[in-house]
Amino acid sequence: MKRLFVICIAVSLFACKEEPKIDYALLSGKIENHANKVVTILNGREKVKEIALNDDGTFADTLKIENGTYTFDHGREIAYLYLEQGDDINVTVDTKEFDESIKFTGIGSENNNYLAKKVLADEKSNLDFAKVFAMEEADFLATMDEVKSTKLELLKSAENISDDLKAIEKKNIDYEHFADLQSYKSYHAYYAKKEEFKPSEGFMKLLQSVDYNNEEDYAKLDSYKRLVQGHYASKISDSKNPSEVFEDINNNTFSALKADLSNRLRYDISPNNEHNEAYYNGLIAMSSDDKYKEELTAKYNKVKKLAKGMPSPEFVEYENHKGGTTSLEDLKGKYVYVDVWATWCGPCIREIPSLKEVEKQFHGKNIAFVSTSIDKASAHNTWVEMVKEKELGGVQLMADNDWNSQFVKDYAIEGIPRFILIDPDGNIVSADAPRPSNPKLVKMFNELKI
Known part of the structure; x- marks a missing residue:
């Protein structure tokens, strides 16, 4: 009886033992005509792993990941990946026709073949950027609606992709659409040669539904990141009192956005910017990076010496x-x-x-x-x-x-x-x-x- 009791305990312990958690994805493949000897996997700007290529262009490695979007970087070419824990993906590509040749097989391949098709569809759309943004409002909106519908149809036709990727892509398509609308004012002024152009109130109302303070989407989606940065950069440049906009950003937005904006807007401190002081003070307040502040201060002091009428720096021999x-x-x-x-x-x-x-x-x-x-x-x-x-x-x-x-x-x-x-x-x-x-x-x- 005692022996039977011991066996039962052992069976119970064995049955209750947790299975090891899979927190990785397997990635392998082959790159024809490889540009160098490495593939880099990135999560945003953060390097997840650098994978060495064999002489024949093959590679294989294990990536410890969270489910989400990543970038496959080789030479000057990139591809977008969607990786989930437990994926076992093989990728083949020829750098001579990178986007046209990239193919995925294995567990998780459907997600990534969809992303590859999306990139190729964008390339083949043959949209003339200058011509589109020179259009009047009604024609521009019709064209952008058509672009959005085409992207949604491609997503709808994708087979066996994960629900999480579908949700992400629906957001991406919306954010990409809003980013195009947001850019219309400045690009139309340039391409249609209308310096003082302003879109109609009805046009601008289309952007009022956008939430520019979604920290979670900002961390995960590059499309949202570009949209939000563009929104605040335009808001600052259009303002007659940029100091007020900087103050609002510093008081009411999250730290990742402030860090990115401070890096992006440092280039706007320039000889032709009449609001350099407001930019300088605003960017200094945004950043917690001492080295950045030191470099920005040096640039600001240098730009102040480049005003009209000041002696020009010289080049010699x-x-x-x-x-x-x-x-x-x-x-x-x-x-x-x-x-x-x-x-x-x-x-x-x-x-x-x-x-x-x-x-x-x-x-x-x-x-x-x-x-x-x-x-x-x-x-x-x-x-x-x-x-x-x-x-x-x-x-x-x-x-x-x-x-x-x-x-x-x-x-x-x-x-x-x-x-x-x-x-x-x-x-x-x-x-x-x-x-x-x-x-x-x-x-x-x-x-x-x-």
């Missing part, structure tokens, strides 16, 4: 494409229009035809057109050849230390192209002048009687 060197001092007595660019910069290259037109229009006038490349020394030959190939005019220079050149740092240049106008006495007219493609540039030149 930059290599001249035609031979020898040129310094800003050599050009005194003339207005100097400086184009800071690089051979790898697409927006810079798109300005070249407009720059040539402006140079032609003001040929023989009291102005020097100076293009200063901030290419790295290793790209010196690329610069030499591009200047020849594109038959660039004006004074073609190469900075002495790319982004770290003193002239570049003194002008607080964090993005290119950047255009600067200096007067004949070497003083700043505009530390962030209009681009050649902007009609305001010629207007500025004419007002100065160049």
Whole structure:
């Protein structure tokens, strides 16, 4: 009897023992024509794991995860993943046709094949961004409604995807739609060339249902994160009193948003921003990062020295494409229009035809057109050849230390192209002048009687 009792206890203990919790997903696959030897899995900006590739492009690893969306990053290509604990997914892809070739098999593959189809559908939609945002309100709304309906139909037709992913995707589609509507004001003003454009009250009411303070969605959904950041960035830039908006954000929003906004808006402290002090004080209050505050303070103090009429920072003995060197001092007595660019910069290259037109229009006038490349020394030959190939005019220079050149740092240049106008006495007219493609540039030149 005693032996039977012991056996019963043992059976009971065995039956009650908890099964080990599966808190991971298995990810394996093969990358044809791999760009490097690693695949990186990201959760937002946070690195979950870096997986090494074998020589033949194969890989396999275990990922400790929470259910949710992730990014598969290889070289310059990315794919979106939806991973659940217990998934066992195999991915194959050829980098020569990344989006077209990516395929998933195994447990959890249906979720990820849907996401791959969604990306490909977006690419194949062939929406002309400039044309769409130049449309009048009614046509724009009809087009955006059609885009949203197409996305919803694709989601509806997806088979065997998880209920959680469906719920996430419905939110994503809504947030992406609202983000398009939110962007209409600024993009329509630009593409339709209506500087003072404001959407109708009815249009703006479409955005009133959005909750911009959903901390949970902000943490999980990039679409919502972009929507919320865009909302507050626009609210600040449109305000005649940005200090009030900053105060509202600091008092009534959550810390992750404030941290992201502080990083995003640091670039808006610039020579042409009449509200630099409000931005500076607002961003300092938003951030708890001492290093960020130190860097922002240094930038703010630098930008204050770039006001109209202040002595211009100088460049000294930059290599001249035609031979020898040129310094800003050599050009005194003339207005100097400086184009800071690089051979790898697409927006810079798109300005070249407009720059040539402006140079032609003001040929023989009291102005020097100076293009200063901030290419790295290793790209010196690329610069030499591009200047020849594109038959660039004006004074073609190469900075002495790319982004770290003193002239570049003194002008607080964090993005290119950047255009600067200096007067004949070497003083700043505009530390962030209009681009050649902007009609305001010629207007500025004419007002100065160049």
